[in-house]
Amino acid sequence: MTKSTSPQHASLADLVKGLGSGQFSSRELTDEYLASATDASHLNSFITLCPDEARAAADKADAERKRGAATHLLHGLPLAHKDIFCTAGVRTSCGSKMLENFIAPYDAAVVERLNAAGTIMLGKCNMDEFAMGSSNENSHFGPVLNPWDNTRVPGGSSGGSAAAVAAGLTPVATGTDTGGSIRQPASFCGVTGIKPTYGRVSRYGMIAFASSLDQGGVFARSADDAAKVLATMAGFDERDSTCAQQNTDALQQAAQQGLAVPKNSLTIGLPKEYFQDLNPALTQRLDEARSLLEAQGHTVVDVELPNTKFANPTYYVVAGAEASTNLSRYDGVRFGHRCDNPKDLQDLYTRSRTEGFGAEVKRRILTGTYALSVGYYDAYFLKAQKLRRLIQQDFLTAFDGGVDLLLAPVTPGPAFQLGNLTSDPVEMYQQDIFTVPASLAGLPAASIPCGFVDGLPIGMQLIAPHFEEVRLLELAHQYQTLTDWHQQQPPARTAGGNSQ
Amino acid sequence: MSEINMEKLTRLAHLQLSDAEQTAARADLEAIIGMIDTFNAAEVGDTAPMSHPLDLHARLRADIATADITRETYQALAPSAENGLYLVPQVIDSE
Numbered sequence: 001m002t003k004s005t006s007p008q009h010a011s012l013a014d015l016v017k018g019l020g021s022g023q024f025s026s027r028e029l030t031d032e033y034l035a036s037a038t039d040a041s042h043l044n045s046f047i048t049l050c051p052d053e054a055r056a057a058a059d060k061a062d063a064e065r066k067r068g069a070a071t072h073l074l075h076g077l078p079l080a081h082k083d084i085f086c087t088a089g090v091r092t093s094c095g096s097k098m099l100e101n102f103i104a105p106y107d108a109a110v111v112e113r114l115n116a117a118g119t120i121m122l123g124k125c126n127m128d129e130f131a132m133g134s135s136n137e138n139s140h141f142g143p144v145l146n147p148w149d150n151t152r153v154p155g156g157s158s159g160g161s162a163a164a165v166a167a168g169l170t171p172v173a174t175g176t177d178t179g180g181s182i183r184q185p186a187s188f189c190g191v192t193g194i195k196p197t198y199g200r201v202s203r204y205g206m207i208a209f210a211s212s213l214d215q216g217g218v219f220a221r222s223a224d225d226a227a228k229v230l231a232t233m234a235g236f237d238e239r240d241s242t243c244a245q246q247n248t249d250a251l252q253q254a255a256q257q258g259l260a261v262p263k264n265s266l267t268i269g270l271p272k273e274y275f276q277d278l279n280p281a282l283t284q285r286l287d288e289a290r291s292l293l294e295a296q297g298h299t300v301v302d303v304e305l306p307n308t309k310f311a312n313p314t315y316y317v318v319a320g321a322e323a324s325t326n327l328s329r330y331d332g333v334r335f336g337h338r339c340d341n342p343k344d345l346q347d348l349y350t351r352s353r354t355e356g357f358g359a360e361v362k363r364r365i366l367t368g369t370y371a372l373s374v375g376y377y378d379a380y381f382l383k384a385q386k387l388r389r390l391i392q393q394d395f396l397t398a399f400d401g402g403v404d405l406l407l408a409p410v411t412p413g414p415a416f417q418l419g420n421l422t423s424d425p426v427e428m429y430q431q432d433i434f435t436v437p438a439s440l441a442g443l444p445a446a447s448i449p450c451g452f453v454d455g456l457p458i459g460m461q462l463i464a465p466h467f468e469e470v471r472l473l474e475l476a477h478q479y480q481t482l483t484d485w486h487q488q489q490p491p492a493r494t495a496g497g498n499s500q
Numbered sequence: 501m502s503e504i505n506m507e508k509l510t511r512l513a514h515l516q517l518s519d520a521e522q523t524a525a526r527a528d529l530e531a532i533i534g535m536i537d538t539f540n541a542a543e544v545g546d547t548a549p550m551s552h553p554l555d556l557h558a559r560l561r562a563d564i565a566t567a568d569i570t571r572e573t574y575q576a577l578a579p580s581a582e583n584g585l586y587l588v589p590q591v592i593d594s595e
Contacts, residue, residue, distance in 0.1 A: 366510070
């Protein structure tokens, strides 16, 4: 591993400075990232690269800068979007054969806001089909390789976004997190990833998986970079009926002025249920992080979240049920894949869906259908909804008891080998045990690089009360001023295709 | 866990599985439902079910027709459309 020094791995603040001073143009920056993405095509982190659109947007940004119209902080900065966000005129596949030819007629709110800020879309990142997966092996467009070790997964479902940021193919990327799909790949790829509070970012134009859990967020090289992008994405949008009417002043201030470190010492809770039987090397990395934060004057206390053990079963009922409902719209009639020569309407629906969906999506639909079917609704869906409240109450009790933030593992271990868990869905689902509780509770949570285990990056998870993203990011920023784990970059690809 | 009726499930989900796929899917589902059943150890009592993490109710907009995106634009995405209609196999006998 090496510490980042190249412009390709520069911070957003440095890129903003470079654009402002004329050190480089948006076009030059865009060309550099496009070339890197092409060189690293073996990672398969992009489903669609947009060189023509990106260069045209960069030229426009440069012209605007010339005439003094570059008013937004992110103006002229390249980025990539997870291929779950609708982009007018550019294919949005959601990693699925079902949508392999789908070109949305409008931009998602996230895309719209970042476009309005003058950012340049380099392309659309690979992902698990319909965001269902923890390894990015469920993409119709093939798996993404982890830039740190090409024999390993990058995590999922936003694996393409995480790998692209880690490999320096884009300075930042958007992602979505339903049960850990930003935090887990951020941990596996050694980048900073934040899932904001549910409702903080509009879901308009973000293809739905589980509507009460889905939330857009950011991958970046640091907490400070993430804050700059999140501030632009966040905010009320009347087109998403669950988007929160919450002001974003603190986020905007953090973006404009750069993140500060926490003004006061914080009380950081360690949920004991997350540390039972944890990988010893990972426990050591988290202990080191905890000691460093204590040395800054923060207080660390043990807390209990007793319903944590029920989070995974609860999540797989809620997410499955919502997925089976949301994905019923893919029927071969209005858009998406249609089978050849259907003999009747039932055949059209059934064969279009059977041909268009991959194995994991079918598995989730069947699980959700089971949980919602007559005779099982109370035993599964209703029970899961009740447990979801108890899981949230555990968190709220900890926060009401004086805990400002929680520190926990993101994953049970570092990135695993490609193909290792594909034959055992339950084992694969265990990858999510530390990320789904915050998702069920709708809390903001982030993965912050905190060291290496077996030569692979690993993250620590910070979880904050609802809408306290700035508190979370400030603590992460303080940690990142004391460490350089977030600045490490994977070695270049070797002749054998493995970066290790 | 009671026996999983794969035929009923696939019919409800509008999915078609071969015999071999159905056998594999049943085994996977049994394992998944087995994992889910571990939550039966939890006492939930009369806890109010939670459908939204912020306990908000979905807002409704005013019931006013809008046409930001035209029908033609949407129908251009359809696998088959003609004269403003989505085309599907015939569902009503012509006789």
